[in-house]
Amino acid sequence: MPRIVGKEYKDLLKRYITSQNEENLYFGQQFSREFIEKEISPEEVISIHKNALVDVFPDVPDKVLHSFDFLIEMMIHYGLALREHQSLIRKQE
């Protein structure tokens, strides 16, 4: 995963946390298309989010951070299903 993606994610997240406006949410949704094109898995998204949150908000409680580790595990099967989808699409092309 290119480092630049994590930096961009952090900037967008920071902007959203500061102002919570719809426009920034929309940017996030558009940005996620790029993530999917780059085959960044959903569990990687959670990991990028966790790291960005710690950067933006260094006092984030440990319990919250542990909760992200649980969420990453939850996403692993979603990631597998998605990779299966990407390989099916490739076969059909």
Add this chain to the structure above:
Amino acid sequence: MPRIVGKEYKDLLKRYITSQNEENLYFGQQFSREFIEKEISPEEVISIHKNALVDVFPDVPDKVLHSFDFLIEMMIHYGLALREHQSLIRKQE
């Protein structure tokens, strides 16, 4: 989404946050298979996680909660890709 899923998720998350052991992470990973079978989207998982976290840990800072709204938006396209996958599989059956 059945209410029971949110309750079970909360119990598992609580157990993991308390002890952070591998076994509880493994339960989470197994539980996620059930989520996929029930066609619970990845954005719904984030929403279930956010609600469970607030229940387990009522003092969770507002900034963290806002960050989850951003993460939910990020997951929407992942959810769409996955639903496309599920419909492709159905067509092949």
